[in-house]
Amino acid sequence: ILSRCTPSISQHNMVSKKAKKGQENINARLQLVVKSGKYKLGYKSCLSTLRQGKAKLILISNNCPPLRKSEIEYYAMLGKTAVHHYTGNNTDLATACGKHFRASVMSVIDAGDSDLIKSMTNK
Numbered sequence: 001i002l003s004r005c006t007p008s009i010s011q012h013n014m015v016s017k018k019a020k021k022g023q024e025n026i027n028a029r030l031q032l033v034v035k036s037g038k039y040k041l042g043y044k045s046c047l048s049t050l051r052q053g054k055a056k057l058i059l060i061s062n063n064c065p066p067l068r069k070s071e072i073e074y075y076a077m078l079g080k081t082a083v084h085h086y087t088g089n090n091t092d093l094a095t096a097c098g099k100h101f102r103a104s105v106m107s108v109i110d111a112g113d114s115d116l117i118k119s120m121t122n123k
Contacts, residue, residue, distance in 0.1 A: 030096045030106075031097070031098065032112065032116070033112055036113040036114065037114060038109040041094065041103040041107075042105060043105050045107065046105040047072070047075060049107045053079055054109050055076070056117050058105065059093065059105070059106040061092070063089040090102040090103055
């Protein structure tokens with residue numbers, strides 16, 4: 001019985017490692033945007049950048065309320081802005097940006113030295 005269970009456990013770990021590596025890759029790019037580019041954190045400032053047409057990419061955390069998420073997606077669709085659903089929650093998104101508070105939405109205005117926008121639009 002144990003020999004049958006062992007392969008499925010190792011396969012599950014390999015999948016999570018691959019997802020974790022992708023997440024770390026996004027986090028590294030986010031840190032580069034924070035250092036060298038322009039961005040806004042938060043729902044209200046994200047909506048304002050979308051309305052002004054400044055936003056190039058929107059990142060939405062996985063625990064963002066559905067009504068907010070759909071509103072942001074609608075604004076992004078009107079402005080032809082790319083949207084990426086961040087796999088972590090709002091605490092993870094803000095921590096990836098080096099902040100000590102929660103932020104469910106991030107708007108990237110200028111990527112700086114990072115290739116975050118190109119990598120997100122290709123997916």
